[in-house]
Amino acid sequence: MKFVAEALGLSPVAARRLEEKNILKQAFIRHPFFSDVIDAFKLDRKFGEYEEGTLIAKTVDGVQIVRGYPKIRRALTLYPTIKKHFRGEVVFEEKMNGYNVRIVMFGENLYAITRGGYICPYTTEKARMLINPDFFKDHPNLMLCCEAVGEESPFVPKDVYGIKEIDFYVFDVRDRRTNEALPIREKEKLADEYGFKLAPILAEVHVSEAHEVAKDVIRELGRKGREGIVIKDPNMKRQPIKYTTSESNCSDLSFAFRFFGEYGKDFMFSRIIREGFQAFELDDEEEFKRRCTRLGEAILKAMVESIREVREGKKVCDRMRLRFYDLEVFELFKEHVRRMGVNAEFSEPIEENRSYVVWFYRHMKSTTDRIRHILEGNLWQ
C-alpha cells in the first residue's frame, strides 16, 4: 500500500482511506502466471488527474502507473457536432464491439488490463500469444489500447467479425504514464512494424463534409451489425467522439431487456434516446419504419425469451464460450470472476486442439426471480 501512496503523491493515511472507501482495490491475483507483479491496485473511480481504471503496480521493474482509458464522449447528432468539435481533417475509425484492454509489459511478460483496471488472466494469456513483445522492448513507456473481440470473449462475445476465438485490434497507442496518444500516422507505422491489427480506419474527411460521409459510413456499418465509429483528430490533440449504429443500440437494448432485472434503467433510456436523435437526423420514411420495428423487436423478443425460459423452469443466464491454453489460467480466471462479484458457473473444460473449451454461465438472478414472481400470479410492486 505504501508504494501506491508514494506513486499517487498521497500520505499513507490518505491512501488507506481510499482503500477503505473501496476506491482503491487490489487489481490482480498473486500467482506465478503474474510473476512480474509484486502487488497491484486499481482506482475504481476518477481520482485527481487519474482516470477510473488506473493501475498502480509494484513490479520487478519498479512501481508503474498505467493510466485508465479515458471516457470517450458521445455525439447524438452528427451535425453540427463534428463541425463544432474538430477543425480541418477528421478520421473515422471503426469502434469495434468487444472489451477495452490495455496491454503493457512488466519484466519479461505482457499483461492485459481490462477497462476497470484489473489484470485479467484470460486476456493476458491471449495477449501473450498474439501480441509481439518486441514492441514493448523498443517502447517501454507505451501501452497498446485494444479492443478484444471475437466469439470467445468472457465479457462481450460477438460473431460479427468472423473471429472464432479472440483477437486484439489496436485503436490507440498511448504513453502509459501520461496517457498521451500518438498521432494516427505513427500508430499505423508502429502497427505495421510490429504486426498489430488495427481497428479499421474507414475514412479521412474534412469536417465540413464529415457529417454527410458519416451518415453513409454509419448506415453501412449498421447493415453489417457493427457498433459504430470513433471520430478522431489525426494528431490526437482533440478528444475523440463516438457515435453508434442503430443495430448496435438495439443489440444493447436486447441484452438489457433480456436481463431487465440486472440492467439499469439509465442504460436502457440512453440507448432509446440515441435512436430518437438518429431517426431525426438519418431516416427517410422507410428507414424510420424499419427502425421502429427493430427497436420494438429488440426489446420485446429479448424479454419474451427470458419469460419463456423461466416458465420452462430454467434460470435466465448469459452464456459464453471460452478457451484456455493452460488450465492454471482457467483456475485463475475463476478466482478473478469471483472477485469481480459475478454470479458465475463454469462447465468442465473440454480438450480441443491443445486447448480447453469452457462454458461460462452468468446467472441473472434478479431477472429470473422477478419473472418467476410474476408467473406465480403475484402483482407488480
Added chain:
Amino acid sequence: MKFVAEALGLSPVAARRLEEKNILKQAFIRHPFFSDVIDAFKLDRKFGEYEEGTLIAKTVDGVQIVRGYPKIRRALTLYPTIKKHFRGEVVFEEKMNGYNVRIVMFGENLYAITRGGYICPYTTEKARMLINPDFFKDHPNLMLCCEAVGEESPFVPKDVYGIKEIDFYVFDVRDRRTNEALPIREKEKLADEYGFKLAPILAEVHVSEAHEVAKDVIRELGRKGREGIVIKDPNMKRQPIKYTTSESNCSDLSFAFRFFGEYGKDFMFSRIIREGFQAFELDDEEEFKRRCTRLGEAILKAMVESIREVREGKKVCDRMRLRFYDLEVFELFKEHVRRMGVNAEFSEPIEENRSYVVWFYRHMKSTTDRIRHILEGNLWQ
C-alpha cells in the same frame, strides 16, 4: 392547523412537523367559490391508515376527513394472477382513461378532489353542473369516486370516448370516512336512482375462466384505444386489480418520450415491462409483430416530433383545451396550477355558447433544453 391535528389524533407539534416536512399541504384556495370550506389540508404521503391524497377539511358542517383513493395494484399476467387473488365471480369494469376525482358535498355545494387531495376549481365547477346533489343529501357519508374523462381535461385529455367537454364516470361509491366501498350491485342501484354514469361493467365471470375472457376483453378495448380493466370482487371485499391494454401502455410511452426530459425512467421502464409480459401471454406471431411496431413507433415518433419542434425554434409543450363557465373559476384554476408547481401558460378566454374556451400550455422546459443542447452540437452528458 389545530383541527387537522385533532382529526388525525396528533399533537399540534406533530401536525406542525408534518407540515414542515411538506407531508401536509394546504389543499384549496380561499375564495367564495369554495365558500363551505373554512380551511383544508391534504396528505402528500400515506400516513398511518390514511392514504396519500386524504383531505382534512374544516367546513361549515364541521371537520371532515375524505380518505384518499387507494392505490390499485397491477397484474402483469392474467393467468394465474386473477385466479390467485379472487374467489368465485369477478367483475371486469372498464378502467377509463382520465383523472381520478372524489366528489363530496360540504354545506350546500359539491367539491371535487383530485387524486393528490387538492380541491380542484375546474373539476368542481363541472361536478356542480353534472352531478345530482340529492345523492349527498340522502347519503352524506358517501363519496363518488369518478373518472373525469373527455377532451377538455386539464390533466388527461382523451378523445376516444367521444366526449367533447368533460364528464364523470363513477367507478366506486365509498364511505368517505372509512373508505369502505359499496358492493357493485348497490353502486349500480344508486347510479340508476340518481342518474350517474358508471364506468362500464364489461363482464362478470367465474375466476376459473376469467383469464380467458379477459384476453378477449383486453384485445377489444385495445382496438378501441381504451385503457384497460379493473378486476373486482362483486362485494368489494377483496382489493381490485388493474390490467391495461397495449395501446394504453404505448400511449403512455408516447407521452413519456415526447417529454423525455420531464418523465421518469421508472415510468417508461414499467410500461415497457408490461408489454413484454403481455406479449408473452397474449400474442400469436402476427400480433407480436404488430406490437413490436406499435412500441417502436410510440417511442420514436414522439421523440422525433419533439426534436423537430425544437429545431423549428419552438418550445416543447403539452397543450390542452379547457372550458370555463365562470371566469372567476378560470382565475382560481390559474392560481391552483401555479400552486401545484406547473410551468403553465394560458391563452385569452374565447367566449363560446355561454362558456369560455381557454388553451392551457404546459411548457416542458427540461425536454426543450436538452434537445436544444444536442442540436447545437453539444455532447450527451
